[in-house]
Amino acid sequence: MKRFCLLSNLCLLLLVFSLRVSAADRAEEVRATEVAFAKAFADRDAKKFFSYLADDAQFLGRRNTMRGKQEVIAGWSEFFKAAVAPFRWQPERVVTNAAGDLGFSSGPVFDEAGAQIGTFTSTWVRQPDGSWKILFDGGSACPPMKQLGQ
Numbered sequence: 001m002k003r004f005c006l007l008s009n010l011c012l013l014l015l016v017f018s019l020r021v022s023a024a025d026r027a028e029e030v031r032a033t034e035v036a037f038a039k040a041f042a043d044r045d046a047k048k049f050f051s052y053l054a055d056d057a058q059f060l061g062r063r064n065t066m067r068g069k070q071e072v073i074a075g076w077s078e079f080f081k082a083a084v085a086p087f088r089w090q091p092e093r094v095v096t097n098a099a100g101d102l103g104f105s106s107g108p109v110f111d112e113a114g115a116q117i118g119t120f121t122s123t124w125v126r127q128p129d130g131s132w133k134i135l136f137d138g139g140s141a142c143p144p145m146k147q148l149g150q
Contacts, residue, residue: 026096030103030124033132034091042088046080052134054125060138087111089120101126109139118142 033052040049050073059066059075066075079086092107103124108116123136 021100023096023098023100026100026103026126027094029126030096030105030132031091031094033103033124034094034105034122037134038089038091041079042085044080044083044085046077049080050076052132054133054135057134058136060136062141084112087117103132116142 037049037052040046040052050069053069053072055069057066057069057072059072061075066072087109089109090107091105094103094105096103103126104121105124106119106121109118109120111117118139118141120137120139122134124132125135126132
């Protein structure tokens with residue numbers, strides 16, 4: 001009986017450790033989600049793009065903040081009217097918290113010609129089903145080259 005209990009406890013312990021996912025693994029999930037989000041934009045797939053939004057998402061625009069999924073959809077639908085995306089982005093830095101339920105991604109934003117025009121930042125929340133939804137999104141423009149002394 002002692003042997004059975006010991007073996008059962010050992011199996012349970014191995015199961016618990018095998019189910020633990022590291023922050024690095026979660027960060028890779030966030031990176032993959034950000035890449036898929038950007039791809040949906042580039043592919044002009046508005047339905048897929050908007051499926052990544054949390055219901056209470058907030059996007060910080062240059063002049064205002066879009067609050068809630070419906071406002072973000074209304075504000076960003078304009079970007080899907082052209083056949084070619086007016087800009088693109090890619091994650092450069094991605095991290096998650098220790099609990100693995102919040103993620104942060106940031107990276108460069110490029111215009112159609114490939115010149116960097118800004119930097120984006122996104123905050124992601126892990127859903128009960130394991131997927132990630134974007135909660136906060138914003139960015140900043142790059143200063144003109146003249147201001148950089150070049």
